[in-house]
Each structure stands twice: as structure tokens, then as C-alpha cells.
Amino acid sequence: MKWFKFWRYPGKFDFYRSDDRLLLIQIGIVVGVLSGFASVGLTWSLSAMLDSFAPFRQLWWAFLIPALGLMLSSLFLEKIMNEGAGHGVTEVIYSVSKVGGLMRLRSCFSRLISSCLTIGSGGSAGPEAPVVMSGAAIGSNIARFFNLNERQRITLVGCGCAGAISAIFNAPLTGMIFSMEIILGEWSMVHIIPIAAASVAGAETCRFLEGNRIAFESSAFHITSYDMAACFGLALIAALASVMLTRMLRKMHHISVKIPVPFWLRAAIGGAIVGLIGFAVPDALGEGYHTIHAMIHGMYTAGLGVAAVACLTKIITTSLTLGWGGSGGVFAPCLVIGSFAGIAFQRLLLFAFPTVMWSGEGLFALLGMAGMMSGLLQAPLTGLFLIVEITGSYDVMVSLIIVSALSTAITHYFEPTSFYLKDLIDNGSLLRPGTDQRVLSDISIREVIETDCIAVLPDMLLKDFVEIVKKSARNFFPVEDQQTGRFLGIINLNKIRPYIFNTFLYDTVVVEEIMDSDPEVVFYDDELSDVLQEMDSKNYFSMPVISHARFIGMVSKATLLDKYRDELKAQTFHIV
Amino acid sequence: MTRLALSEIAKRLNLHTETFKRWIKQGKIPVTKSGNFGIFNEAELNKWAAQQRSSFRTAGPDEKEENCFVSCPLLSAVKEGGLFKNIEGRNKDDVIRSSVSRLSGIPNNLKSEIYEQIIKREKLSSTGIGKGVAVPHPRSPLKQGLSYPMITTCFPDKPIDFDSIDGKPVFVFFLILTPSIEVHLNLLSKLSFCLRDSTFINFLESGPGFEIFLDRIKTMERCME
Numbered sequence: 001m002k003w004f005k006f007w008r009y010p011g012k013f014d015f016y017r018s019d020d021r022l023l024l025i026q027i028g029i030v031v032g033v034l035s036g037f038a039s040v041g042l043t044w045s046l047s048a049m050l051d052s053f054a055p056f057r058q059l060w061w062a063f064l065i066p067a068l069g070l071m072l073s074s075l076f077l078e079k080i081m082n083e084g085a086g087h088g089v090t091e092v093i094y095s096v097s098k099v100g101g102l103m104r105l106r107s108c109f110s111r112l113i114s115s116c117l118t119i120g121s122g123g124s125a126g127p128e129a130p131v132v133m134s135g136a137a138i139g140s141n142i143a144r145f146f147n148l149n150e151r152q153r154i155t156l157v158g159c160g161c162a163g164a165i166s167a168i169f170n171a172p173l174t175g176m177i178f179s180m181e182i183i184l185g186e187w188s189m190v191h192i193i194p195i196a197a198a199s200v201a202g203a204e205t206c207r208f209l210e211g212n213r214i215a216f217e218s219s220a221f222h223i224t225s226y227d228m229a230a231c232f233g234l235a236l237i238a239a240l241a242s243v244m245l246t247r248m249l250r251k252m253h254h255i256s257v258k259i260p261v262p263f264w265l266r267a268a269i270g271g272a273i274v275g276l277i278g279f280a281v282p283d284a285l286g287e288g289y290h291t292i293h294a295m296i297h298g299m300y301t302a303g304l305g306v307a308a309v310a311c312l313t314k315i316i317t318t319s320l321t322l323g324w325g326g327s328g329g330v331f332a333p334c335l336v337i338g339s340f341a342g343i344a345f346q347r348l349l350l351f352a353f354p355t356v357m358w359s360g361e362g363l364f365a366l367l368g369m370a371g372m373m374s375g376l377l378q379a380p381l382t383g384l385f386l387i388v389e390i391t392g393s394y395d396v397m398v399s400l401i402i403v404s405a406l407s408t409a410i411t412h413y414f415e416p417t418s419f420y421l422k423d424l425i426d427n428g429s430l431l432r433p434g435t436d437q438r439v440l441s442d443i444s445i446r447e448v449i450e451t452d453c454i455a456v457l458p459d460m461l462l463k464d465f466v467e468i469v470k471k472s473a474r475n476f477f478p479v480e481d482q483q484t485g486r487f488l489g490i491i492n493l494n495k496i497r498p499y500i501f502n503t504f505l506y507d508t509v510v511v512e513e514i515m516d517s518d519p520e521v522v523f524y525d526d527e528l529s530d531v532l533q534e535m536d537s538k539n540y541f542s543m544p545v546i547s548h549a550r551f552i553g554m555v556s557k558a559t560l561l562d563k564y565r566d567e568l569k570a571q572t573f574h575i576v
Numbered sequence: 577m578t579r580l581a582l583s584e585i586a587k588r589l590n591l592h593t594e595t596f597k598r599w600i601k602q603g604k605i606p607v608t609k610s611g612n613f614g615i616f617n618e619a620e621l622n623k624w625a626a627q628q629r630s631s632f633r634t635a636g637p638d639e640k641e642e643n644c645f646v647s648c649p650l651l652s653a654v655k656e657g658g659l660f661k662n663i664e665g666r667n668k669d670d671v672i673r674s675s676v677s678r679l680s681g682i683p684n685n686l687k688s689e690i691y692e693q694i695i696k697r698e699k700l701s702s703t704g705i706g707k708g709v710a711v712p713h714p715r716s717p718l719k720q721g722l723s724y725p726m727i728t729t730c731f732p733d734k735p736i737d738f739d740s741i742d743g744k745p746v747f748v749f750f751l752i753l754t755p756s757i758e759v760h761l762n763l764l765s766k767l768s769f770c771l772r773d774s775t776f777i778n779f780l781e782s783g784p785g786f787e788i789f790l791d792r793i794k795t796m797e798r799c800m801e
Contacts, residue, residue: 012608017606017608017617017620149603151603151604442602447594447595447598567595569627570605571604
């Protein structure tokens with residue numbers, strides 16, 4: 001029986017103790033394969049659902065299909081799974097930065113089902129974020145099963161995300177980079193290797209089940225210097241589109257929460273509007289991968305106006321779907337919007353400079369996608385590598401770099417935080433490794449408290465107090481009530497220094513008269529970052545800590561610096 | 577593999593127990609937890625500790641030697657220093673030189689340095705504290721060559737002018753040599769407590785023997801506590 005339990009504690013095996021990388025690689029491969037299965041499962045069920053609804057698309061009541069899908073999806077998430085709506089990536093980042101990568105077991109499949117309902121019925125959203133959440137939950141729960149510590153669990157969450165992205169796009173490099181750039185926010189050796197292993201495992205699983213296909217294979221482009229110049233304009237267009245999508249998503253959410261109807265009805269209304277828009281612009285429905293195919297291969301025939309309208313419509317349907325209660329990610333819609341923007345820009349160029357030989361609309365669609373992705377996610381590398389891998393065109397690398405970098409920079413000007421991180425930053429729960437907030441949030445007051453202060457009674461004479469001063473190593477003396485032990489005030493030696501050498505006062509002054517009876521205090525359960533902020537704003541070097549009206553100890557900046565350094569070193573130990 | 581109580585490892589690493597437990601949970605330290613015990617590889621933890629600021633002490637916390645230097649510092653310092661009578665010399669410098677030369681257990685080259693240091697301090701201001709007593713000492717504590725603090729009691733053969741604050745010639749002086757400021761202050765304050773007592777001054781004027789002198793110091797030091 002003991003042996004039976006023992007294998008669930010691989011962290012304690014002598015073999016893995018000195019270096020757990022091998023353990024993480026092995027478990028990471030398992031996580032990668034499982035997230036690969038999750039992503040292939042979602043892709044298959046999505047295409048099955050889209051196929052089965054295809055015959056009804058032309059009927060007049062077809063707009064009710066997305067309504068029903070969104071309603072079921074939101075009901076499923078809220079009532080059955082007890083999870084809020086949303087794309088899932090934010091939840092994963094939250095769990096990594098706040099709770100050491102802990103995720104619920106049900107998250108392994110909850111988003112898969114809800115996003116399948118949303119997207120399969122025609123809602124405009126992407127399957128990637130749900131798969132990422134599912135992969136992350138798989139990694140986290142496997143780590144919990146094997147009783148791994150937080151650092152190892154976070155690595156496995158990263159492995160799950162990498163496996164999921166690499167499986168759904170058949171893009172192992174993107175999986176790795178996505179995981180490091182967006183989910184974990186740190187590039188450390190100890191993470192890279194297991195994540196790379198998981199990424200490859202995810203991609204191989206997908207290739208084994210679906211064959212090695214490149215999602216949007218494109219023909220080679222002949223890129224001229226005119227095209228290069230056009231990149232700058234395209235980056236601007238893509239950046240504007242991503243700013244528009246970010247703001248629209250937020251606005252739609254604000255509008256939807258103000259409507260006084262139950263959440264499922266709200267989702268249904270959103271779905272119905274999406275369905276109605278779909279009559280006019282069918283490209284704006286679903287994940288939209290077939291549209292991207294057409295655009296990259298130069299088979300998209302519509303002109304400037306239609307492409308621009310389609311781009312705007314897709315932004316609206318996506319924000320309606322996600323903002324009103326649907327479930328899914330922004331990856332796929334982002335690609336669609338980006339390629340529409342690219343096509344529209346190319347049509348504009350054709351109109352403006354009819355004599356120039358442009359390289360073909362496929363290139364612009366592709367660059368538009370990269371610009372859009374990098375702008376929205378504030379992650380230029382993810383956007384860049386995703387496009388290179390899913391289109392298989394390495395010859396467009398230079399133009400991709402220009403568009404990705406520029407678009408990230410321009411979007412950053414308008415929207416300084418990425419779409420995924422906005423909410424987390426707003427409520428202060430984004431804690432990237434090695435940052436000030438991270439270090440402070442890890443240390444608790446109980447770890448830095450100094451308890452060697454000597455308490456004095458309020459009716460003590462100054463003469464007796466001086467004797468106490470002789471014995472103490474501290475400058476602060478809490479005054480406590482004799483009967484109840486309640487904290488009454490504090491004596492700061494620095495403030496009374498001029499008087500304690502005056503022997504005439506020794507028998508006439510009592511402690512109560514020299515104490516600060518209303519000092520600024522902090523409480524035992526306060527966050528250290530708040531305490532420090534308080535100290536900084538008031539220019540204090542130490543403050544008394546109170547719990548239930550009793551004095552516990554002092555917290556001082558000097559001790560804090562000591563602990564802070566320890567913590568920072570321990571935290572960044574594995575990064576080098 | 578070593579197995580120790582968590583609080584014990586934390587103590588050896590000089591860490592707060594809460595911090596230590598959290599680090600194990602977060603995987604920041606190469607120790608695994610098993611109930612209330614931590615399991616670790618000694619060499620590996622040493623390596624980790626060396627890369628951190630703190631060092632891992634393999635032995636248990638070194639108990640402070642329980643000796644008389646802690647319990648009764650004045651008596652042991654006076655005992656260590658010894659008592660000399662009939663120190664010759666016509667002036668301050670002479671008596672100091674000859675008393676320094678009588679010090680036991682100190683190498684000769686250090687003696688000349690001690691002498692210079694004491695003279696330097698005397699030039700700054702006299703250590704004659706009145707009532708015919710002086711407490712000459714070097715300007716800064718001796719960094720080496722001295723393992724225990726010592727107070728040497730010296731009686732010149734005739735009272736010497738020491739530029740004391742009350743102008744009285746000095747009939748006894750205590751040469752104070754200590755390895756650190758803390759000890760110096762502690763000894764000086766204890767000695768001055770004794771010297772405040774006029775019966776003790778009278779006792780000194782009677783020119784007591786070493787044994788009787790030590791007995792008196794012993795009782796006085798006990799009084800202070």
C-alpha cells in the first residue's frame with residue numbers, strides 16, 4: 001500500500017531530487033499529448049456541428065441557432081460548471097500569478113463544451129483560448145495528482161498551454177512562445193525545456209490524428225520594396241483594428257451587464273443579433289477559418305468596400321458573442337479580422353497606385369493577421385511565429401517583423417495593456433515573476449514582524465521607563481493596558497529623546513503623557529504592498545502591527561529589505 | 577538524504593519558519609516536506625544556501641560558552657589584569673610606561689603600541705576621574721593580541737599628577753584593555769559604579785592585597801545586579 005502511494009510523489013525520488021527537469025520533461029510530454037487530444041477533440045466536434053447546421057443556414061429562423069447556442073453555452077458554464085463566462089486565458093494567467101497554478105479539474109473540459117456550443121452554432125469566437133484553458137487545467141491537475149510544488153505546477157500549466165496551441169495550429173514553436181510570452185511571462189531555462197517537450201508532443205499528437213497539414217498553406221510570395229513600404233501602412237491599419245476590437249469588446253460587456261435580463265436571455269439576445277448580422281455578412285459567423293483560406297489563396301473576390309465592412313462586422317459580431325455571454329477566444333476572430341483588414345488595405349493600394357505591381361492579396365492578408373495578433377495580445381513574437389508556422393512562408397519574415405513590431409508599438413500607444421491582462425492589472429492580480437509586486441505579495445507580515453519590543457504600562461514613571469530603555473534594543477515601546485492588554489499607544493524614542501535625559505522630569509512624568517496615543521498602525525492580515533505604500537506616503541520607517549486591538553510587533557523597512565532580498569534571490573534562483 | 581524537523585532546518589538557514597514552509601510549498605528551496613519534517617540532500621542544500629545570501633550551518637547552533645566572562649565580567653577582568661604596587665615613575669608617562677611593561681601575557685611589540693595608544697588618549701583629555709583615581713585606556717579597542725578583557729590595578733609608589741578634573745594627584749589607576757567597544761563600555765560603567773562609592777575609595781587608599789581586593793570587587797559586582 002505504501003508503494004502504491006509512493007509513486008504519486010515523484011518529487012521525492014532520489015533520482016529527481018537534485019534536478020527535477022527530467023521529471024518535468026516526462027510529465028510535460030504527457031500533458032502535451034493530453035492537451036493535443038483536447039484540441040483535436042474540439043476541432044472535430046466543431047466541424048461536425050458546423051456541418052450539421054449547414055443545411056439550415058439559409059432558412060429564415062437560422063438566426064435563432066446562434067441564439068440557442070449562446071444561451072446553452074452560458075447556462076452550461078454558469079449553472080452546471082459554476083464558472084463565469086470569458087475566454088479562459090485570463091483565468092489561466094490569474095491562476096499562474098495568484099494561486100500557484102491551481103485550477104479546477106472541471107476546467108479540463110468545461111470550456112471545450114461551452115465553446116463548442118458557442119462556435120458550432122455560429123457565434124463569432126475562436127476555439128484556441130478554450131483549448132488553452134483546458135490544456136492548462138490538465139497540466140495543473142496532473143501536477144496536483146503527483147503532488148508537485150508550485151513552481152513545477154506552473155511549469156506544467158505552461159506545458160498544457162503550449163501543447164494546446166501547438167496542437168490546434170500544428171505550430172510547436174508558437175505554442176512554446178505563446179506559453180512563455182503570455183502565460184508565464186518569464187523566459188527561464190527551467191521552463192523552456194519541459195515546455196518545448198510538451199509543445200512537440202502536442203503537435204505530434206495532432207499530426208498523428210489529423211495528418212501533418214499546414215493550416216493555411218500559401219504559395220511563395222515575391223516581395224518587392226513597394227510591399228515593404230506598404231508594411232508600414234498595414235501595421236497602422238492592423239493596430240487600429242486591434243484597438244477597435246479591444247474597446248468594442250469592453251464596451252459590449254459594459255452594455256450587456258446594464259440590460260436587466262437574466263444572463264441566459266442576454267446571451268440569447270446577443271446570439272440572435274449575431275445570427276441576424278450573419279444573414280448580411282455570412283463571413284462574420286463562426287471561427288471563420290474557411291474565409292482565411294480563401295483570402296490567403298487569393299480567391300476572395302470582394303472589393304474594398306465589402307472587405308472593410310466585413311472587417312468591421314466581424315469586430316462587432318465577435319464583441320457581441322464574447323461580450324454578451326458566449327464562450328470562446330479571440331485568436332481566430334483576430335486572424336479573420338486581420339486578414340480582412342489586410343485585404344481591404346491591399347484593395348486601397350490597388351485603387352491608389354494602380355500602376356504598381358503589388359505582391360498579391362495573400363501576402364497582405366497574412367501580414368494583417370500578424371499585425372492584428374501582435375497588437376491585440378501585445379505579444380509580437382507570438383503573432384510573428386504563429387503566422388510563419390501556420391502559413392509555412394518563411395520568406396515573408398522581414399515584413400512580418402516590421403508589421404508585428406510596429407503594430408504592437410502603435411497599439412500600445414492607445415491600449416497600454418494587452419487584452420488578456422487588462423482585467424488582471426485593473427484589480428492588481430497580475431504578478432509576473434521577479435517583479436516588485438510578486439515579491440511583496442509572497443511575503444506576509446508575519447514573516448517580517450519584529451516581536452522583540454518591550455511593552456510598558458501607561459502609569460509607569462519616566463524614571464522606570466528609562467530603565468526599560470536601557471534594556472531594549474529597539475526605539476519603539478508599545479504601551480498596553482494592564483488589565484486587558486489592549487494597545488493604547490506607542491512611544492517613539494526619537495521623539496522623546498530631548499526629555500529622557502532631563503532628570504527633573506523623572507518623577508513627574510508618566511508614560512501615558514509621552515506616548516503617541518493615536519499612531520498609524522497596520523494590521524496583521526494586511527498585504528505587505530499596502531503596508532509599504534502607507535510607509536512610503538507618510539515617510540515612516542517602521543509601523544506597529546495590531547491584531548484584535550493587541551500589539552503584535554513592529555514592521556520596519558530595514559528588516560523588510562533583508563527579507564525582500566532573500567525572497568528575490570530565492571525567486572530568481574532558477575532563472576539563471 | 578537527511579531528515580530534520582522543519583523548524584530546525586529553518587533555524588540553521590536563519591530563516592523564519594513561515595518563510596521556509598512557504599518556500600518548500602512554492603518549490604524555491606531544494607527541500608521536500610514530509611509531515612513536520614524536511615528531507616534534503618545536505619550537499620545540495622549547502623550549494624543552494626551558498627548561492628543565496630544565508631549560509632547553512634551544518635552543526636547545531638553553537639552554544640555560548642558559559643564562562644565567568646559572561647556572568648561576572650568585572651571580577652574576571654580584574655583577575656585577568658592583576659594588581660601591581662609601587663609602580664615607579666616621576667610623572668604620568670613614566671608610570672604608565674612601567675605599568676604597561678608589567679602586563680602579563682602580552683607580546684612586547686604590542687606593549688609599545690598599547691603605551692602609545694594610551695598616551696594619545698591621555699593627550700585628548702585626562703582620564704583622571706577625580707578622588708585620586710584614573711582609568712587610562714587606549715583610544716580604540718585592541719583588534720588583536722587580546723583574547724579576554726583585562727583591568728590592571730596599579731598603585732604608584734607616590735601620588736602622581738594626572739591632570740585630573742579635580743586636580744588631585746592620583747594614588748591608584750586602572751588600566752583597561754578590551755577587545756571591543758561593548759565590553760569596554762560595560763566594564764567602564766561597572767567600574768565607575770564602584771568608584772562612586774566613597775567607602776570603596778577609602779578601601780583603595782588603604783592599599784589592599786590582591787585577594788582582599790578581588791573579594792571586595794566580587795561583592796560590589798553582586799550588588800549591581
